[in-house]
Each structure stands twice: as C-alpha cells, then as structure tokens.
Amino acid sequence: MLTTGVRLRNSAEAQRQLATELAEIGAAALGFGVEVVFKSVPAALIDEARSRGLPVFTIPLRTPFRDVISATTAPTIARPTMIHWMLTAASSFCLI
Numbered sequence: 001m002l003t004t005g006v007r008l009r010n011s012a013e014a015q016r017q018l019a020t021e022l023a024e025i026g027a028a029a030l031g032f033g034v035e036v037v038f039k040s041v042p043a044a045l046i047d048e049a050r051s052r053g054l055p056v057f058t059i060p061l062r063t064p065f066r067d068v069i070s071a072t073t074a075p076t077i078a079r080p081t082m083i084h085w086m087l088t089a090a091s092s093f094c095l096i
Contacts, residue, residue, distance in 0.1 A: 001027055002065050004036040005045075012044035019045050023052035030054060031068055035061035 001022060008015045022030055030049060032041045041056055049056045059068055 001029075002031040002033065002059065002068060004033040005038050005042070006036075008042065008045070009037055012042070015042045015045035016048040019048035019052060019054055019056075023049070023054040027054065030056045031059050031065075032056060033059045033061070033065065 003018075005015075008018065019030070030045075032038075032045075034040055041058060046056060059065065
C-alpha cells in the first residue's frame with residue numbers, strides 16, 4: 001500500500017491501526033510518501049509495523065506514486081501478459 005498519511009495526522013492510534021490492519025491482511029509492505037503531510041514516517045507507525053514484521057519504505061516527494069506502482073507491478077503483470085499474448089497468437093494457428 002502507498003500513502004502520504006493525510007488521514008493519519010494528529011493520531012498515533014490511527015497510525016498504529018494502519019500498520020496493524022496491513023499486517024493482518026498480509027500486505028507486502030507500506031510505502032510512505034514523505035514531505036507532503038509528514039517530513040518522515042511517524043514513529044508510532046514505524047514501531048507498530050516493526051513489531052508486526054511489516055516492511056515500511058519511504059517515497060521521496062520527487063518520486064510519483066505511479067512510478068513505484070509501475071516498478072513493483074511490472075514483474076507481476078509482465079509474465080502473465082506475455083503468456084496471454086503468446087497463447088492468443090498461437091490460437092490463430094489452431095485448426096480446431
């Protein structure tokens with residue numbers, strides 16, 4: 001999940017709850033955009049994430065979330081898409 005923390009302002013409880021919920025659903029990690037709302041990832045969120053084994057990484061302001069999404073989903077999407085294209089192309093040669 002990616003966030004800038006807009007809804008986490010002024011609430012350490014909300015910060016801890018986010019880490020708890022993400023860990024409980026098996027999220028791979030939390031990407032936290034800094035310099036929008038927070039200068040750094042809030043301590044309460046880091047502490048809770050650490051206690052639950054949830055990785056947290058920062059995303060600098062100059063890095064668009066879409067670039068992070070592209071970089072993390074491309075390997076997952078690329079192979080199935082390639083297989084689909086290959087099967088579609090191969091199906092045009094089927095005689096049945």
